[in-house]
Amino acid sequence: MLDIKFIRENPDAVAKALANRKTAADLSGLLGLDAARRTAITEAEELKGERNAASKKIGGLMKDGKKAEAEEAKERVRQIGDRITALDEQVRELDEKILQMLLFIPNLPLAGVPVGKDETDNVVVRTWGEKKTFDFKIKPHWDITEALKLVDFERGTKIAGSGFPVYTGQGARLQRALIQYMLDLHTVEHGYTEVEPPFVCNADAMTGTGQLPKFAEDMYHIGFDGLYPVPTAEVPVTNLYADEIIEEKLPLKLTAYTPCFRREAGAAGRDTRGLLRLHQFDKVEMVNFVKPEDSEKQHEILVREAEKVLQKLGLHYRVIELCTADIGFSAAKCYDIELWAPGVEKWLEVSSVSNFWDYQARRARIRCRDEQGKVQFVHTLNGSGVALPRLVIALIENNQNADGTVTIPEALRPYMGGLAKLG
């Protein structure tokens, strides 16, 4: 959420930043409500001051036995009280309206984020590795998973629906191995603390990180209990510190494996084949809570930590900086990491590494102290480290052999019981 004070003092800059995002917002309407709110608060607080003083006097009169005088004063204060009740109600309504508007306004892109009209204006920052050449006819991953019985799509559809694959045999083992490999990498080499959060969250948590209220349709919802299966570990892990002043040393780096549930509303019919786009998938996520002055530096470190996962597996990837029109709702700056998948001949997004600045911290009220002990909002960052299905796609398409087997990268073999090949 944006700071209403910042909007009040920089309306033009905010309008321009939102325009770069291709987002419209009624800023003047918002500021009108803000002005009305402050007027009402000022009057209400003045009256409360009067009432507090008068009530104290009444207490004194009662004690002295001056009953008549006390009754007279009570009547006067009652009237003040009525006015206060009305003003408080007015403030409450204005607060709610202002909050509802703020919750729907996205974060502002950082200065330096390329201004663009859509995803075609994203910028390739760097590329690692190169496209592998094959001396045989390669297969797309769905043929490989079928031949090696790694994934059973049909039975997943039967028990849950399309987009809910069943991993079987070595395919299931591979999922488990990748999760463990990534968690070990982040905890041992990158200094993360592993957490295993709940796989469902309440509406408050969903609002804190920005999924609600705007993206309700993208999520599953257990209406009976008011819970949402998590669309990403970002939600439970970031909200761990909601409503807190973090006293631990920053940066605080947490990593978590969770399954992720997404309705993919609006994406029906796209990438329906294989593992490209799913309603449920596994992901290891990294979340950082950092001091405001460190967030840009820490963001760069975070992308490198995600890249490390791919480098150790020897996979060709590129890092993209998203332009103003393409960064996510809550993000101020975002890098995507894309793996090359030769079978489907596509760059596949396996990681999104975002700097949320103080946007989520303000929504979730996550704070820290500066050197003077003054309370301020932390900056939150997160990055996939990484998402499994597309990693699996790239892994098996890149490492497939002429005989139909798939070579397992060295880094992964300890997690596969020493196995060198699938199939």
Next chain:
RNA sequence: GGAGAGGUGGCAGAGCGGUUUAAUGCGCCGGUCUUGAAAACCGGAGAGCCGCAAGGUUCCGGGGGUUCGAAUCCCUCCCUCUCCGCCA
């Protein structure tokens, strides 16, 4: 799920209608003393909002109510603990 008890500042724990601007202890920060430290003593110290500031105002699990005035009384929801039941 049933019965009971309880939710107060970082923690412990008073207060149960009007000098509570939330006692007291521990912990924390600063100071005195000390070669240094400890102890002792003195002082400080929560969060939000409005305000240029002075200052004001709100917050005792959440919400609502009674009252001139609520941490304190009433209603309701949530959570925790104990016992019972069920159960991986």
